[in-house]
Amino acid sequence: MGTPLSTEERHSRFELRTLLETSRLLIESHDPDFVLNNLLLITMGKLLVPKGMIIIHKPGDEEYFVSKSKGRGWLQEDDIIEAEFEAHITEQGVIRGDEYAEVFDALGIERECTLFNLMTSNHHLGFLCLGPKGNKEELTSGEIEFIESLTIISSVAIANSRMFQELRYINRRLDRKVHDLNTLLELSKDFNLMVDRDEIARVFKFAMLGQMLIRTFFFALDIEGTKTIVSISGIKEEPDRDQLDKLFELDDVTHVSGEEGCHFLTDNDIDLVIGLRFQNEKIGVVGVGPRATKEGYGTEEVNFLQSLGNLALLTIQKTLLLEERLEKQRMEEELGLAKTIQEGLLPNPLPPITGFDVAATNVSSRQVGGDYFDILELPDKGHLLAIADVTGKGVPASLLMANLQSMLHALAPLDVSLEEATARINDIIHDNTPPDKFITFFWGKIDPHGYTFKYVNAGHNPPMLFRAGKEEPELLDEGGVILGAMPTLMPYTSSEVDFKSGDLLVFFTDGVTEAMNPEQTEEYEEHRLIDCINKNRDLTSEEIMNAVIDDINQFSNNIQYDDITMIVVKAS
Amino acid sequence: MKNFSIARRQIDNISVLDVTGELDAHTASQLENSLKALIDEESYRIVVNCSRLEYIASAGLGVFMAYIEDVRSLGGDIKLTNMNDRVYNVFDLLGFPTLYDILDDETEAVKGF
Numbered sequence: 130m131g132t133p134l135s136t137e138e139r140h141s142r143f144e145l146r147t148l149l150e151t152s153r154l155l156i157e158s159h160d161p162d163f164v165l166n167n168l169l170l171i172t173m174g175k176l177l178v179p180k181g182m183i184i185i186h187k188p189g190d191e192e193y194f195v196s197k198s199k200g201r202g203w204l205q206e207d208d209i210i211e212a213e214f215e216a217h218i219t220e221q222g223v224i225r226g227d228e229y230a231e232v233f234d235a236l237g238i239e240r241e242c243t244l245f246n247l248m249t250s251n252h253h254l255g256f257l258c259l260g261p262k263g264n265k266e267e268l269t270s271g272e273i274e275f276i277e278s279l280t281i282i283s284s285v286a287i288a289n290s291r292m293f294q295e296l297r298y299i300n301r302r303l304d305r306k307v308h309d310l311n312t313l314l315e316l317s318k319d320f321n322l323m324v325d326r327d328e329i330a331r332v333f334k335f336a337m338l339g340q341m342l343i344r345t346f347f348f349a350l351d352i353e354g355t356k357t358i359v360s361i362s363g364i365k366e367e368p369d370r371d372q373l374d375k376l377f378e379l380d381d382v383t384h385v386s387g388e389e390g391c392h393f394l395t396d397n398d399i400d401l402v403i404g405l406r407f408q409n410e411k412i413g414v415v416g417v418g419p420r421a422t423k424e425g426y427g428t429e430e431v432n433f434l435q436s437l438g439n440l441a442l443l444t445i446q447k448t449l450l451l452e453e454r455l456e457k458q459r460m461e462e463e464l465g466l467a468k469t470i471q472e473g474l475l476p477n478p479l480p481p482i483t484g485f486d487v488a489a490t491n492v493s494s495r496q497v498g499g500d501y502f503d504i505l506e507l508p509d510k511g512h513l514l515a516i517a518d519v520t521g522k523g524v525p526a527s528l529l530m531a532n533l534q535s536m537l538h539a540l541a542p543l544d545v546s547l548e549e550a551t552a553r554i555n556d557i558i559h560d561n562t563p564p565d566k567f568i569t570f571f572w573g574k575i576d577p578h579g580y581t582f583k584y585v586n587a588g589h590n591p592p593m594l595f596r597a598g599k600e601e602p603e604l605l606d607e608g609g610v611i612l613g614a615m616p617t618l619m620p621y622t623s624s625e626v627d628f629k630s631g632d633l634l635v636f637f638t639d640g641v642t643e644a645m646n647p648e649q650t651e652e653y654e655e656h657r658l659i660d661c662i663n664k665n666r667d668l669t670s671e672e673i674m675n676a677v678i679d680d681i682n683q684f685s686n687n688i689q690y691d692d693i694t695m696i697v698v699k700a701s
Numbered sequence: 702m703k704n705f706s707i708a709r710r711q712i713d714n715i716s717v718l719d720v721t722g723e724l725d726a727h728t729a730s731q732l733e734n735s736l737k738a739l740i741d742e743e744s745y746r747i748v749v750n751c752s753r754l755e756y757i758a759s760a761g762l763g764v765f766m767a768y769i770e771d772v773r774s775l776g777g778d779i780k781l782t783n784m785n786d787r788v789y790n791v792f793d794l795l796g797f798p799t800l801y802d803i804l805d806d807e808t809e810a811v812k813g814f
Binding site for chain 1: 725726727729730733758759760761762763764765766767769770790791794795796797799800
């Protein structure tokens with residue numbers, strides 16, 4: 130047993146223990162409310178003070194708010210005191226009425242109270258404010274020291290817990306951000322696998338509803354000028370066309386105020402509308418209703434909405450492009466088929482004509498074209514040779530070409546004159562085609578013995594007849610107007626030439642003479658054709674034809690703009 | 702196909718949906734169909750038991766958002782139960798638990814109706 134302790138020592142030991150226990154209690158708590166409440170209760174109980182409060186400084190607002198208040202005739206919790214003090218006050222540990230009357234007046238509390246500063250080494254948090262003791266005695270210096278110690282410990286605890294709470298808040302926000310990003314990432318992967326627009330729009334809707342905790346939502350798209358709602362939730366009535374137009378006219382980020390002049394928004398309680406752009410064109414609009422959490426839409430939410438919206442929009446765009454590509458593929462397949470059919474309309478192999486060496490070719494610049502040639506044997510054993518060029522290119526030209534081919538084959542075996550048959554074909558073409566569609570057409574008949582050639586030229590590049598031993602060809606230009614331009618008012622006329630051994634007849638379309646040089650400044654023209662033919666006169670028809678094609682390809686550097694068709698006939 | 706399935710049970714007049722697997726963008730429509738079917742047959746007291754739900758994406762949660770108010774306005778409710786921590790965390794992050802019922806145990810939810 131040691132020496133018994135004096136009352137004073139016992140007293141101070143007791144205070145020390147209180148201090149220790151309290152400090153442990155406060156420091157371990159992460160709840161500022163708990164800390165403040167305990168600080169107030171412990172000090173009031175310890176000093177037997179019947180009223181006390183804690184006021185907390187609100188930096189920036191130049192005011193204090195009453196955080197805790199106990200006792201009667203006192204400010205109430207959550208009351209606001211407008212006051213702001215200089216540093217020499219806010220750095221003071223203990224403030225008493227007899228010395229700093231102005232502080233008490235500013236706070237509106239009796240000068241008999243004592244203020245203990247709640248502060249950390251660099252921060253003034255507020256004041257613990259104790260009323261006078263129940264027995265009206267002054268606070269002893271020991272008591273003041275004790276309270277001061279407690280205040281310091283509490284201040285640290287509060288600062289810690291504030292920091293802890295802030296950290297927790299930041300962590301929470303970080304978690305939320307990570308989740309937002311995850312949602313975007315995941316959806317970008319999910320969308321990638323989707324080709325069904327309805328499914329994309331639906332998933333986008335559910336992601337929005339879940340992410341923002343909303344139930345009112347709409348998503349409208351403008352696909353090639355047609356505006357439609359593609360997914361919707363919690364909307365009473367879909368917008369009509371007029372309202373849809375208005376939605377697309379809104380600013381890209383519209384916080385709905387009711388001033389937009391769009392009753393669809395106010396009828397359905399839409400809070401925010403976002404416009405979505407693709408290549409600077411607004412093609413999507415997303416609207417969202419109030420959040421269940423009552424939080425508004427800040428920058429972060431708007432950003433998220435835009436990101437997710439753009440993702441959905443791009444995915445939908447992608448599906449449209451995919452469809453377009455499939456459609457194109459299908460068209461190409463059909464064109465390929467059409468090409469085969471068209472090729473079938475040309476004579477292959479060429480029927481042999483006794484006494485003549487014949488070659489012919491058709492080189493299309495596209496899959497299908499409007500050039501046509503034909504050689505067919507007639508019932509009288511004579512031969513019909515034809516060449517034609519339909520204005521325009523591609524499918525429309527090829528259709529007309531097929532039409533001409535069938536007419537020609539129907540008329541050829543009949544006992545009709547070339548002039549009469551040309552007139553009939555012209556009338557039919559004129560009746561059945563738009564006014565801007567014409568056909569330049571040339572045809573002629575080699576008699577069964579191969580002595581003469583009777584022809585009609587309906588506006589076609591005149592075929593060239595190279596007489597044996599002459600360089601300058603005769604041009605076969607007798608006939609009439611181009612097919613399809615007007616009804617046959619003037620009858621077509623024909624002409625007849627005779628064949629001698631070594632004569633060379635060359636039919637061609639304007640793809641030959643109008644082939645361009647790479648600079649696009651000059652055409653191939655008749656004179657180059659004539660030169661080339663003369664240079665190769667002694668070769669076979671096939672060789673002459675190939676020489677011309679080679680010459681054209683060299684001239685144009687193999688860039689072909691138009692169909693090239695030729696028939697070369699050499700009398701042997 | 703993703704590992705996700707929904708089974709339905711009946712406890713008196715309460716419909717219990719047992720959801721299993723991953724509830725994400727691809728599987729959300731399955732849940733939607735199940736909820737729609739319940740609403741169509743006027744079963745508005747719904748418990749969704751999540752004990753075997755391994756994952757939920759925002760889109761999955763969105764399905765609940767789309768129907769819970771409708772069900773409530775028809776005098777019923779959708780209560781979620783038996784979530785694992787990971788799934789609960791998603792609901793919690795988005796603020797769902799403060800608005801709608803998430804309970805630890807299915808029997809608790811059934812009693813709550």
